Every structure is written in C-alpha cells, then in structure tokens.
Amino acid sequence: MKEYPYRIEMHAHTSPVSTCSQILPEEMIACYKELGYHAIVITNHFMKDYLQGETLDEMLDFYLRDYETCRTIGEKEGIKVYLGAELRFTENLNDYLLYGVDRDMLKSAYEALEHGEEYFYRNIKSEKSILFQAHPYRAICTVWDPSLIDGVEAFNLHPGHNANVGTASRYAEENGLLKIGGTDFHHPGQAGIIALRAKELPEDNFAFAELLRSGDYIMDVGGSLILP
Numbered sequence: 001m002k003e004y005p006y007r008i009e010m011h012a013h014t015s016p017v018s019t020c021s022q023i024l025p026e027e028m029i030a031c032y033k034e035l036g037y038h039a040i041v042i043t044n045h046f047m048k049d050y051l052q053g054e055t056l057d058e059m060l061d062f063y064l065r066d067y068e069t070c071r072t073i074g075e076k077e078g079i080k081v082y083l084g085a086e087l088r089f090t091e092n093l094n095d096y097l098l099y100g101v102d103r104d105m106l107k108s109a110y111e112a113l114e115h116g117e118e119y120f121y122r123n124i125k126s127e128k129s130i131l132f133q134a135h136p137y138r139a140i141c142t143v144w145d146p147s148l149i150d151g152v153e154a155f156n157l158h159p160g161h162n163a164n165v166g167t168a169s170r171y172a173e174e175n176g177l178l179k180i181g182g183t184d185f186h187h188p189g190q191a192g193i194i195a196l197r198a199k200e201l202p203e204d205n206f207a208f209a210e211l212l213r214s215g216d217y218i219m220d221v222g223g224s225l226i227l228p
Contacts, residue, residue, distance in 0.1 A: 011182025
C-alpha cells in the first residue's frame, strides 16, 4: 500500500449526463475527497439513448459538460479527474469501458455505435486508448470475444447487480486479459467500494490508459488488496 499510494475510482457516473445516476458533479468530488481518493475517472454512458442534442457537436458538448465541471471542481479540491466512457453499441446490451479518451475519440466512437464493437475495435479505437468489457457476467451481458477487448472489468462492485466477479476474473485469467475493478457509482451512499492503486497519478487521460496497459497497479477493496 505504501508502494501504490494513489487511490483512483475507475467507474463513476454523474447526472444529468448519465440519466441513471443520482450524483451531481459537485457531489461526486465532495464524496470522493471525503473518502481520501486522489482521482476519479468519469465514465458516463455513451450511447444513443442518453446523448442529448440535435447535432453531434451538441451531443458531445452535453456529454463532456459533467466531466468538465468535475475537473474544474477537482482542481480546486485536489482531486484529479480523468475522462473515460462507457460505450454501448446497438448490437446488444454489453457495456465497454474506454480509457484514453478525448473529444475526437468520442466523435469517432459515436459514428461506430451502429457498426458494433468489433468494427470499433478493429477500425476506430486509437492505439493510445484501451478497452475493457464492463461486468461481462452480469445477466444481461454476452461474454465477448477476448481477441476484441484489451481487458475485463473483473471486479464490478455495484451493490445492486450480481457481476459474478469470480467467474469474470477467471475468464480474464484464462484468456490473458488485463483485469480492473470499479464501483460503478450511481447512487448516494455507494461511493468508493473499490479503488485502483497506482505508484503515481498519470498526467492526463492517455497517460492513464498507458498505466492500465502496463498492468502496474493493484486494487483495494476496503483495505483488502487484489493483485491483478
């Protein structure tokens, strides 16, 4: 824990961008500061039913608004905020956590939503980005081809869903995939169930993706450590 002192929330949703969330950006920063976290990745839902606006630029402005608000407040409160996205393509109900994200990457991702995850992974995803299947063993999900993802959110600890984390971890291990964990934070009183612990805080969104690619991190569930 001394070697990996920085605690990062990997999976968190804010309102109004994620309509299923009850957490405003200022509440997100306040509760994670109180819990002693050093950073948060805002991974709001990036899917056609959630995005608001007439044009793609308007949709992207809407999507990025909560992240920008979190980042501005986080700078004042000493919390680093990274941008991620939870993608859902139109082919099924699977979710994918994308790290190493900027506006241009989101613009390309939007255009790929109707083409499916394989099209996105082979043709759109940047080499600076990294893609994990979120909670692959949740009941509504289809476990995906391991050659079309970089890793698995093996430890999704949303208290309202059974993510079958042991099975998900075994699937990642058997297929040589990276493993991460996230709180999947949506509702008051459920923040900070799991943290990724790092030696240093990455400088930006793409450096964060590089940290994940390196595998040089551990996970912390209430003080119990998980080695990925």
